[in-house]
Amino acid sequence: MSYSLNHFSIRTTDIDATRVFYESVLGLTVGPRPPFPFPGLWMYNGDHGSVVNAMVHVIGIDLNDPEGLKKYLGDRDLSTLHGTGAVDHIALMATGLADMLAHLKKLNVPCRERTVPSIGLHQIFLDDPQGVVIELNYPADEKTSLDAAA
Numbered sequence: 001m002s003y004s005l006n007h008f009s010i011r012t013t014d015i016d017a018t019r020v021f022y023e024s025v026l027g028l029t030v031g032p033r034p035p036f037p038f039p040g041l042w043m044y045n046g047d048h049g050s051v052v053n054a055m056v057h058v059i060g061i062d063l064n065d066p067e068g069l070k071k072y073l074g075d076r077d078l079s080t081l082h083g084t085g086a087v088d089h090i091a092l093m094a095t096g097l098a099d100m101l102a103h104l105k106k107l108n109v110p111c112r113e114r115t116v117p118s119i120g121l122h123q124i125f126l127d128d129p130q131g132v133v134i135e136l137n138y139p140a141d142e143k144t145s146l147d148a149a150a
C-alpha cells in the first residue's frame with residue numbers, strides 16, 4: 001500500500017477569513033464543491049477540473065442552522081476548534097523561499113523560520129485564522145543563497 005496527502009479540512013465560523021488567508025498567503029483558489037448540507041469551500045492548488053487539487057476543505061459552521069453539519073460529519077464543541085488539537089501542523093513542500101518571505105512581509109503575516117541542515121530543509125511556520133499551523137518546507141540551499149545575497 002502507499003498513501004499521499006489528499007486534503008485537510010478546517011472547521012470555522014469565519015469562512016471568509018479562512019478563504020482570504022489561503023487565497024492571499026498560499027495562492028489557492030475556490031473551486032467546485034459537492035452540495036453538502038452545510039456551508040463551505042474547497043480551495044484548489046491548480047486546475048479546478050480535478051478534485052485531487054482540492055487541497056483545503058473549509059467546513060463552515062452555521063451557528064443558526066448547525067444540523068446539516070452535525071448529521072454529516074458529527075458535532076464538535078466550538079471551544080475545541082482553535083489550533084491544531086492533536087494534529088501539530090500541516091506541512092507542504094515548496095520552492096521560492098525569497099518570494100514567499102517577501103509575500104508574507106507584504107501581507108504582514110508573521111512567520112517563524114527554522115533550518116534542519118541534516119535533511120536539507122528550511123522551514124517557515126505560519127498560523128491560519130483558526131490557529132492551524134502550516135509548515136512550508138523549502139530546500140535549505142534557497143536559504144543559504146538568500147543569506148549570501150544579503
